[in-house]
Amino acid sequence: MKKLGVFVCWCGSNIASSVDVEQVVVQAAKLDGVVHAEHYMYMCSDPGQQKVKDAIKEKGLDGVVVACCSPRMHENTFRKAAGLVGLNPFLLEIANIREQCSWVHANNKPVATAKAVSIIEATLDKVKQNLPLETITIPLNKRVCVVGGGIAGIMSALDLADAGYEVVIIEKEPAIGGHVAQISTTFPYFQKLPELLQKKIDEVNAHPRITVYLSSEVDELEGYVGNFKVTIRTRPAFVDHDKCTGCGKCFEVCPVSVPDEFNRGLSQRGAIFRYNQGSEHQLPIINRDDCLHFSDGEQENGEKCQLCVDACAEQAIDLGAIRSLQEELVGAIVMATGYDVYSPANLPEYGGGRLPDVIDGLAFERLLDPKGPTGGRIVRPSDGRVPKSVVFIQCAGSRDPERHKAYCSRACCMYTAKQARLYKRQVDDGTAYISYMDIRSDSRDFEEFVQQGMEEENLVYIRGRVAKVFPEGDVLKVFTADTLSGRQLEIEADLVVLAMAMEPKSGVRELAKKMNVTIDGDGFLSETHIKLYPVESSTKGVYLAGCGQSPKDITDTVSQALATSGKIQTMFSNETLIADPLIAEVKEDVCSGCGICIDICPYGARIMDDFKRISMVNQAVCQGCGACIAACPNKACELINSTSRQFIRMVDDFSHKAQMA
Amino acid sequence: MKYPYFPGCTLYTKAKKLDDAGRECSRRLGFELDELPDWTCCGATFPLVNDYHIAMSGPTRILADTKDQGGNKLVTLCSVCFNVLKRTNHVMRTDEERRAKITDFIERDYHGETEVMHYLQVLRDDIGFDQLKEKVVKPLEGLKVACYYGCLLLRPVKEIGLDVMENPTIFEDFVRALGAEPVEFPFKIECCGAFQTVHSMEVATRCSRDILNSAKNNGADVVITTCPLCQFNLDDRQPEIQKSDANFTTIPVVYFTQLLALALGISPADLGFERNLVDPLPVLQAKGAISD
Numbered sequence: 001m002k003k004l005g006v007f008v009c010w011c012g013s014n015i016a017s018s019v020d021v022e023q024v025v026v027q028a029a030k031l032d033g034v035v036h037a038e039h040y041m042y043m044c045s046d047p048g049q050q051k052v053k054d055a056i057k058e059k060g061l062d063g064v065v066v067a068c069c070s071p072r073m074h075e076n077t078f079r080k081a082a083g084l085v086g087l088n089p090f091l092l093e094i095a096n097i098r099e100q101c102s103w104v105h106a107n108n109k110p111v112a113t114a115k116a117v118s119i120i121e122a123t124l125d126k127v128k129q130n131l132p133l134e135t136i137t138i139p140l141n142k143r144v145c146v147v148g149g150g151i152a153g154i155m156s157a158l159d160l161a162d163a164g165y166e167v168v169i170i171e172k173e174p175a176i177g178g179h180v181a182q183i184s185t186t187f188p189y190f191q192k193l194p195e196l197l198q199k200k201i202d203e204v205n206a207h208p209r210i211t212v213y214l215s216s217e218v219d220e221l222e223g224y225v226g227n228f229k230v231t232i233r234t235r236p237a238f239v240d241h242d243k244c245t246g247c248g249k250c251f252e253v254c255p256v257s258v259p260d261e262f263n264r265g266l267s268q269r270g271a272i273f274r275y276n277q278g279s280e281h282q283l284p285i286i287n288r289d290d291c292l293h294f295s296d297g298e299q300e301n302g303e304k305c306q307l308c309v310d311a312c313a314e315q316a317i318d319l320g321a322i323r324s325l326q327e328e329l330v331g332a333i334v335m336a337t338g339y340d341v342y343s344p345a346n347l348p349e350y351g352g353g354r355l356p357d358v359i360d361g362l363a364f365e366r367l368l369d370p371k372g373p374t375g376g377r378i379v380r381p382s383d384g385r386v387p388k389s390v391v392f393i394q395c396a397g398s399r400d401p402e403r404h405k406a407y408c409s410r411a412c413c414m415y416t417a418k419q420a421r422l423y424k425r426q427v428d429d430g431t432a433y434i435s436y437m438d439i440r441s442d443s444r445d446f447e448e449f450v451q452q453g454m455e456e457e458n459l460v461y462i463r464g465r466v467a468k469v470f471p472e473g474d475v476l477k478v479f480t481a482d483t484l485s486g487r488q489l490e491i492e493a494d495l496v497v498l499a500m501a502m503e504p505k506s507g508v509r510e511l512a513k514k515m516n517v518t519i520d521g522d523g524f525l526s527e528t529h530i531k532l533y534p535v536e537s538s539t540k541g542v543y544l545a546g547c548g549q550s551p552k553d554i555t556d557t558v559s560q561a562l563a564t565s566g567k568i569q570t571m572f573s574n575e576t577l578i579a580d581p582l583i584a585e586v587k588e589d590v591c592s593g594c595g596i597c598i599d600i601c602p603y604g605a606r607i608m609d610d611f612k613r614i615s616m617v618n619q620a621v622c623q624g625c626g627a628c629i630a631a632c633p634n635k636a637c638e639l640i641n642s643t644s645r646q647f648i649r650m651v652d653d654f655s656h657k658a659q660m661a
Numbered sequence: 662m663k664y665p666y667f668p669g670c671t672l673y674t675k676a677k678k679l680d681d682a683g684r685e686c687s688r689r690l691g692f693e694l695d696e697l698p699d700w701t702c703c704g705a706t707f708p709l710v711n712d713y714h715i716a717m718s719g720p721t722r723i724l725a726d727t728k729d730q731g732g733n734k735l736v737t738l739c740s741v742c743f744n745v746l747k748r749t750n751h752v753m754r755t756d757e758e759r760r761a762k763i764t765d766f767i768e769r770d771y772h773g774e775t776e777v778m779h780y781l782q783v784l785r786d787d788i789g790f791d792q793l794k795e796k797v798v799k800p801l802e803g804l805k806v807a808c809y810y811g812c813l814l815l816r817p818v819k820e821i822g823l824d825v826m827e828n829p830t831i832f833e834d835f836v837r838a839l840g841a842e843p844v845e846f847p848f849k850i851e852c853c854g855a856f857q858t859v860h861s862m863e864v865a866t867r868c869s870r871d872i873l874n875s876a877k878n879n880g881a882d883v884v885i886t887t888c889p890l891c892q893f894n895l896d897d898r899q900p901e902i903q904k905s906d907a908n909f910t911t912i913p914v915v916y917f918t919q920l921l922a923l924a925l926g927i928s929p930a931d932l933g934f935e936r937n938l939v940d941p942l943p944v945l946q947a948k949g950a951i952s953d
Contacts, residue, residue, distance in 0.1 A: 477847075
């Protein structure tokens with residue numbers, strides 16, 4: 001026979017004004033097994049908790065019901081208190097007499113009081129059958145996988161590696177650095193980005209605890225927090241970088257010429273190429289899709305093209321290389337998947353993708369790069385002429401819910417101001433027009449940066465949306481309106497720069513599915529809570545950083561990347577992970593192994609034991625939601641301490657009372 | 662193949678040549694335009710005010726008549742009729758409340774079953790431009806054509822869906838099938854001034870001037886259109902333009918069906934070119950589209 005205690009809280013007047021707490025204590029004291037009952041104004045306060053602790057010690061209670069607010073508020077508080085004086089925390093239950101009683105029967109004290117007693121009685125009956133439980137410990141692999149080697153991935157990886165953890169970076173492209181490698185200068189301080197970035201890339205490459213997989217993607221993901229298995233698929237480079245000296249003879253002989261993605265199509269490259277032509281650190285790779293050896297084109301003599309192989313004195317090129325699959329075991333994952341530039345071809349009214357002198361912001365960055373396709377000279381892609389009039393169009397594809405993206409891409413106002421200022425510094429007799437809807441310059445020194453551009457560098461800001469861009473002779477006509485003066489304008493431009501929207505990297509949708517991470521309507525990875533859990537994904541152990549989560553600038557991206565590193569280090573500060581034991585359990589002799597629960601489990605926690613031919617519960621993954629219990633046709637699973645037997649008993653208590661009334 | 666056909670008012674009067682040529686060409690291409698009996702005006706403008714239901718009762722009746730006649734496709738030639746009928750049908754299909762209000766009022770059972778099609782769409786989707794090309798007996802080789810879309814054939818794109826809104830190509834593809842050469846000109850989807858021509862003629866004149874100049878600057882010999890109002894503005898405003906701009910040279914503006922008829926070998930004498938203000942015959946002759 002258990003010795004039970006009941007503690008009734010007034011919650012100030014929240015409960016006491018409509019529930020007669022003294023009467024409840026009198027009634028509760030009469031209930032089967034109750035050896036102690038009392039009430040107090042705030043049971044969750046320190047003296048209130050002390051009362052619970054004292055009674056457990058003095059009366060030797062082995063079951064406690066606290067009648068107060070929702071268990072979501074203070075279940076943990078009281079269980080912790082009980083644990084401190086030696087009562088197994090799982091033998092303490094909350095009877096919710098506030099949200100489910102006093103608040104809903106505020107004007108009917110007799111009914112509220114009787115109902116409070118019923119709730120307490122039913123909860124006591126549950127406690128009688130509760131088992132003392134221990135928390136579950138899960139092994140923790142203190143290695144991290146970072147998906148994406150842009151600035152977010154690099155910063156997160158370096159921080160974690162410096163903290164002593166092994167990190168694996170998976171990068172889709174043949175080099176790390178991401179879009180930041182394409183950008184010339186930072187705002188608002190005009191720092192040279194390539195130098196800043198190269199320092200970080202060198203740190204990554206030299207770090208003993210960082211492994212980088214280039215030209216690689218996540219093929220498969222298994223496991224759960226603390227224990228993930230990532231299968232990595234790597235495209236071959238076809239060039240042995242240990243042998244290659246970077247002499248460049250292969251570039252000269254390759255007959256292929258395709259637009260260079262890294263330079264946003266402003267230059268051409270061969271099928272064998274340096275991903276970033278301006279980076280002497282990079283060695284050549286072959287893109288299979290562009291290479292004639294792999295397409296069915298044969299040379300006149302009937303042989304497949306292998307000019308680069310013949311040209312290579314070091315015999316570094318192996319056209320027979322195949323893709324490889326490797327496995328890495330990690331405990332946490334950082335999703336730093338980044339963004340794509342929304343294609344200018346989506347804006348035919350601006351001639352995007354059609355007119356050579358209409359380019360996107362990232363292409364303009366390539367023009368600004370001293371190691372870029374023009375050696376850092378701002379010239380027109382069509383004829384190499386220095387543009388004397390440039391129109392920058394902000395919100396190109398952003399903030400247009402009807403046709404494009406509804407959201408603001410956040411970085412464009414600032415990088416456009418930066419680009420226009422850099423243009424003015426290079427072409428001092430040129431005019432820079434900026435078409436804008438609003439100017440969003442809401443960070444430190446941002447507003448000053450824009451103002452300086454307007455006042456000191458004479459940037460012409462025009463509030464309005466551009467209607468149309470079309471060629472006339474060898475200039476571009478831009479139709480727009482100045483909505484502040486209410487005038488229609490026609491501007492003759494030599495170059496038009498579109499500040500295109502950012503969109504989630506292609507392929508993220510599929511990747512998110514593999515990771516069981518939710519995405520929002522625009523395809524960005526969703527955090528658990530925008531304010532309080534901003535870097536946690538919906539899957540435990542998977543964290544988010546950078547533009548894959550939402551558009552942002554480098555400052556915010558790095559902050560978020562370092563936040564993921566902090567969260568992961570907090571997790572890694574324990575030797576094992578602890579999980580709640582209130583989860584599903586299988587009666588092995590009843591389960592028939594039908595597998596319905598496996599399909600229904602939203603967390604992937606149910607697994608078939610192939611040897612026993614029954615369904616098991618992965619204790620580390622189960623969240624105790626109860627979906628499998630409802631679905632099981634044989635009643636072979638139960639939720640620990642919330643068994644059907646316990647619930648039926650509680651329902652009986654209520655229906656018994658109802659019959660009596 | 663028989664299509665229920667809605668000519669609309671203008672095609673019985675000012676735009677007769679659009680209608681005549683369209684009907685004759687359909688016969689040569691192996692489909693029949695079966696004019697709806699007792700048709701009424703489509704309303705000529707789609708009611709943009711939400712609670713303005715009465716103006717949609719006319720087009721709804723036309724759509725319901727089509728359904729009762731046993732046809733599921735209704736063909737139009739006029740851009741305005743096409744726009745009004747198509748958008749009314751969109752309301753019938755997507756807005757249950759408004760549909761119920763209108764159909765209750767006109768006492769008809771109609772749920773948007775009819776498919777409203779523009780003649781160009783029939784050529785593209787049902788006949789096929791490849792097939793059309795084979796039926797051409799007199800390819801209009803060497804003729805440079807500015808394909809002027811105007812607004813109503815395309816917009817609003819979510820309700821009309823004929824082609825992409827900002828850079829459509831259906832008209833150019835059509836012109837290529839006739840053997841002529843479409844010219845790319847940036848004003849192909851600009852507004853002609855439309856009804857402004859009634860009370861602010863200078864607006865329509867200015868709009869028309871910019872469109873025509875853009876077409877000519879890009880090498881066009883002739884402008885084609887599907888819309889009686891566009892044709893009117895672009896053609897009839899030219900003397901006005903010349904008054905303010907002595908350097909302005911005229912350019913003929915014809916209906917697409919007239920060009921189609923020429924390519925199918927129909928005699929120019931039957932095509933009503935004499936009703937054009939700027940005579941197309943000299944250019945068409947010079948380019949060999951018409952043999953003397």
